Amino acid sequence: MATASIQIVLEQDSILSQQIVNERSMVATNDDSEPAVPVGASVGGKRNVFDMFSLDGRVAVITGGARGLGYSMAEGLCAAGLSGVAILDLQSDLGERACEQLYSEFGVSAKFYRLDVRDEIAVQDTMNSVVRDLGRIDILILSAGVADIVHAEEYSPEKFRRVIDINLNGSFLCAQAAGKLMIAAGRGGSIVFVGSMSGSIVNWPNPQCAYNSSKAAVIHLMKSLSAEWAKHRIRCNSISPGYMDTPLNTTFEGEYFHEWKSRTPMGRLGRPDELAGCALWLASDASSYCTGSDILIDGGYTVL
Numbered sequence: 453m454a455t456a457s458i459q460i461v462l463e464q465d466s467i468l469s470q471q472i473v474n475e476r477s478m479v480a481t482n483d484d485s486e487p488a489v490p491v492g493a494s495v496g497g498k499r500n501v502f503d504m505f506s507l508d509g510r511v512a513v514i515t516g517g518a519r520g521l522g523y524s525m526a527e528g529l530c531a532a533g534l535s536g537v538a539i540l541d542l543q544s545d546l547g548e549r550a551c552e553q554l555y556s557e558f559g560v561s562a563k564f565y566r567l568d569v570r571d572e573i574a575v576q577d578t579m580n581s582v583v584r585d586l587g588r589i590d591i592l593i594l595s596a597g598v599a600d601i602v603h604a605e606e607y608s609p610e611k612f613r614r615v616i617d618i619n620l621n622g623s624f625l626c627a628q629a630a631g632k633l634m635i636a637a638g639r640g641g642s643i644v645f646v647g648s649m650s651g652s653i654v655n656w657p658n659p660q661c662a663y664n665s666s667k668a669a670v671i672h673l674m675k676s677l678s679a680e681w682a683k684h685r686i687r688c689n690s691i692s693p694g695y696m697d698t699p700l701n702t703t704f705e706g707e708y709f710h711e712w713k714s715r716t717p718m719g720r721l722g723r724p725d726e727l728a729g730c731a732l733w734l735a736s737d738a739s740s741y742c743t744g745s746d747i748l749i750d751g752g753y754t755v756l
């Protein structure tokens with residue numbers, strides 16, 4: 453009886469292995485130089501879990517990657533074997549330096565492109581240039597963003613629009629431009645939006661209605677694109693940080709820092725490198741069945 457069950461299990465295993473081989477040969481389509489399992493593909497079967505985090509041969513684009521959270525996520529992805537990384541940012545000096553640092557630390561081809569994410573023509577041109585220079589785009593991390601603290605009754609329309617334009621419209625334009633190229637290449641991809649806990653709660657006592665609205669919209673944009681682009685094997689997810697210790701926040705240091713820490717169960721701000729593990733998970737096949745998810749990393753802020 454025991455021998456018969458083992459036999460059945462072995463037969464099922466062998467059928468499953470054959471299915472996996474078939475699935476892989478189906479997705480490994482037309483170009484022998486492509487990885488056997490493209491980014492974002494359903495992998496099935498068992499692989500070594502650490503191998504699933506590998507980004508060997510893939511190229512990532514990171515907006516706002518010249519500093520702060522974007523730069524930290526770039527470091528995390530480079531450590532996992534990217535063949536190329538493109539940093540897109542407004543700040544040229546910082547961006548060039550970031551690329552030098554990524555190349556010297558990880559040996560990854562790193563290229564800086566000066567870009568304002570609000571400029572739709574420049575956005576598409578830049579994404580095309582990345583494909584020309586680095587060969588492909590598999591991963592897009594959307595970290596370019598701004599915040600300001602202004603009481604609602606005093607917000608000028610220009611200032612309000614600026615936040616929406618960079619955080620929301622800029623994320624859309626970059627996702628659309630890279631998404632078109634991913635669709636045309638037929639290999640799938642992973643897009644990681646950077647939302648914020650402010651997209652699902654209202655930070656108190658900061659007056660920041662434009663920022664909060666922009667991040668709520670970024671999260672819903674991510675969900676909308678995840679549904680539309682699932683058929684192209686492009687996964688879309690977002691990371692929503694709580695208060696992180698980056699230059700974005702240092703301007704508010706004296707006034708708000710104490711309040712922010714005391715309202716965070718872990719009692720501190722996050723370090724920029726505390727998003728890198730999640731970014732790598734979302735960028736890689738380790739999260740191959742995850743799309744449309746918003747992942748809060750906030751030291752517990754939003755549980756209260």
Ligand SMILES: NC(=O)c1ccc[n+]([C@@H]2O[C@H](COP(=O)([O-])OP(=O)(O)OC[C@H]3O[C@@H](n4cnc5c(N)ncnc54)[C@H](O)[C@@H]3O)[C@@H](O)[C@H]2O)c1
Pocket residue numbers: 515516517518519520521522540541542543567568569570594595596597598599618622646647648649692693694695696697698699700701
């Ligand atoms: N730091 C936090 O506490 C925190 C919390 C939640 C969410 N976030 C989000 O994380 C992202 C990164 O924030 P950070 O803390 O690293 O900020 P940061 O200011 O250190 O970095 C943002 C980068 O975006 C670039 N940028 C700004 N406007 C741009 C534009 N129009 N075009 C291209 N690049 C532009 C800046 O030059 C900068 O290098 C933002 O979207 C922010 O809203 C930050």
